[in-house]
Amino acid sequence: MPEYWDPEIETMPVEELRKLQEEKLKTLVHYVYEHSPFYRKKFDEHGVHPDDIRTLEDVRKLPFTFKQDLRDTYPTGMFCVPNSKLVRFHASSGTTGKPTVVGYTRNDINEWAESLARAFTSIGVGKEDVIQISYGYGLFTGGLGVHYATEKVGATVLPTSSGNTERQLELMRDLGSTVIACTPSYFSYMIEAARKEGFSIRDDTGMKIGIFGAEPWSEELRVRIEKESGIKAYDIYGTSELSGPLFTECKDQCGIHIWADKFLVEILDPETGEPVPDGETGELVITTLTKEALPLIRYKVLDLTRKLSEPCKCGRTHPRITRITGRVDDMLIIRGINVFPGQVESVLMKIPEVGNHFMIIVDRAGELDVMKVQIEMHESAFSDRMSDMMALEKKIAYALKAVLNLAVQVELVEHGFLPRSEGKSKKVIDNRKL
Ligand SMILES: [Zn+2]
Structure with missing residues (x-):
């Protein structure tokens, strides 16, 4: 070689x-x-x-x-x-x-x-x-x-x-x-x-x-x-x-x-x-x-x-x-802050309970931009206990805020919930009418 x-x-x-x-x-x-x-x-x-x-x-x-x-x-x-x-x-x-x-x-x-x-x-x-x-x-x-x-x-x-x-x-x-x-x-x-x-x-x-x-x-x-x-x-x-x-x-x-x-x-x-x-x-x-x-x-x-x-x-x-x-x-500009989907990925992939798929959804509520992230659980991590899930959501939101400097809503979803891609994956849905 x-x-x-x-x-x-x-x-x-x-x-x-x-x-x-x-x-x-x-x-x-x-x-x-x-x-x-x-x-x-x-x-x-x-x-x-x-x-x-x-x-x-x-x-x-x-x-x-x-x-x-x-x-x-x-x-x-x-x-x-x-x-x-x-x-x-x-x-x-x-x-x-x-x-x-x-x-x-x-x-x-x-x-x-x-x-x-x-x-x-x-x-x-x-x-x-x-x-x-x-x-x-x-x-x-x-x-x-x-x-x-x-x-x-x-x-x-x-x-x-x-x-x-x-x-x-x-x-x-x-x-x-x-x-x-x-x-x-x-x-x-x-x-x-x-x-x-x-x-x-x-x-x-x-x-x-x-x-x-x-x-x-x-x-x-x-x-x-x-x-x-x-x-x-x-x-x-x-x-x-x-x-x-x-x-x-x-x-x-x-x-x-x-x-x-x-x-x-x-x-x-x-x-x-x-x-x-x-x-x-x-x-x-x-x-x-x-x-x-x-x-x-x-x-x-x-x-x-x-x-x-x-x-x-x-x-x-x-x-x-x-x-x-x-x-x-x-690059997304959310409440004046620059956010790259890659930053979100970096944070999420460090958390073992999180699976490999996520979706960023941006909306405007009144005058305010709201960023939500839907996150698939790792196959092995889904829990029936509501309190476990809420604790995890909190942990993820905290980790995202520390990096993005922005409050983010976190929604955990079941493994397999988000669409899979055979090519370039879509990681952002921006619903704001700019
Ligand atoms: Zn080299």
């Missing part, structure tokens, strides 16, 4: 990496200026010319790109290549507006698979593995993204896509899947569904690695999943605008390595747009350094994270970001 997919690049001294980024950035700004009327206009309006970009720091002279830009130029107005150069489209679901369309050249597809092949190698996935891909295949980038990387590292693809849990579990056992890629909430559900069918993923399958993403999840949920299923659970990150899933943590599970020869990362203060010191939370902004069809300059991903600059034990020199604490879009 090789330790690195591309040792030379992955362990390149930081100074050399910076030089490489600088060269690629300079090439990139000329490329987009020449090939994308959208960027030419944006640069001109911003008063910046490609020749102004001489060092890596000069990236800050460039304008930001927003998701709205992709919507405004729907479907392909930002592309830098003619249709004849494209080999694939993906598109977002458009749940929060017009869909965004991403196009790929053959090289873009290769680069995407290469990124993830490095990541998979870093968590010990290789030729001997059978990877069950339970991300949706289709316009969503999860399924096909993981698929191409799996083939690249020479592992065997089991392309189950999402849904049909019974069949997923049957194939997992019969074909000896060793790795699963899906949302953490779906895997949680699989653990439970397996138990109902009378077997355990931990004891009765060869499953050893989970690659989980496409929704924010907490460290505490990781601890639970690893304990309940006996696998190592890794975070995977990427968004469709950047190609799809691109990066994972390495075996050390201490941050996600961002391949610096392909992507330039900035962590900025959302208010001022200035860089925050390493280790502080800010908004993730990414410039793609090698994409051909749809390169993005300073793209505002709208995810909040921290950059870790100390060297990683694995020997990779590429910068790491911490797991995404929340999408800016997911």
Whole structure:
């Protein structure tokens, strides 16, 4: 089992990496200026010319790109290549507006698979593995993204896509899947569904690695999943605008390595747009350094994270970001206080009597926002005694208040009460008419 997919690049001294980024950035700004009327206009309006970009720091002279830009130029107005150069489209679901369309050249597809092949190698996935891909295949980038990387590292693809849990579990056992890629909430559900069918993923399958993403999840949920299923659970990150899933943590599970020869990362203060010191939370902004069809300059991903600059034990020199604490879009403002569903999850997953599923419900009573959390009990924890339940509700409400600084109504519900998800799980119902 090789330790690195591309040792030379992955362990390149930081100074050399910076030089490489600088060269690629300079090439990139000329490329987009020449090939994308959208960027030419944006640069001109911003008063910046490609020749102004001489060092890596000069990236800050460039304008930001927003998701709205992709919507405004729907479907392909930002592309830098003619249709004849494209080999694939993906598109977002458009749940929060017009869909965004991403196009790929053959090289873009290769680069995407290469990124993830490095990541998979870093968590010990290789030729001997059978990877069950339970991300949706289709316009969503999860399924096909993981698929191409799996083939690249020479592992065997089991392309189950999402849904049909019974069949997923049957194939997992019969074909000896060793790795699963899906949302953490779906895997949680699989653990439970397996138990109902009378077997355990931990004891009765060869499953050893989970690659989980496409929704924010907490460290505490990781601890639970690893304990309940006996696998190592890794975070995977990427968004469709950047190609799809691109990066994972390495075996050390201490941050996600961002391949610096392909992507330039900035962590900025959302208010001022200035860089925050390493280790502080800010908004993730990414410039793609090698994409051909749809390169993005300073793209505002709208995810909040921290950059870790100390060297990683694995020997990779590429910068790491911490797991995404929340999408800016997911943030709830309740009585003036910012609340992320991930914070609620972190608190709940530390309480043993609590199951893996919860739902945040926000209402407005008169002038006041009211936040309620419906929480499923752990299978083993349901009590008939009213007093036990009330004591537990109180304990949870207290723990939530300590972290959120907000009084929360807690309602315990039976195990199995809340809907299960085969993809991205819904954790918030906001009934306020804002
Ligand atoms: Zn590492």
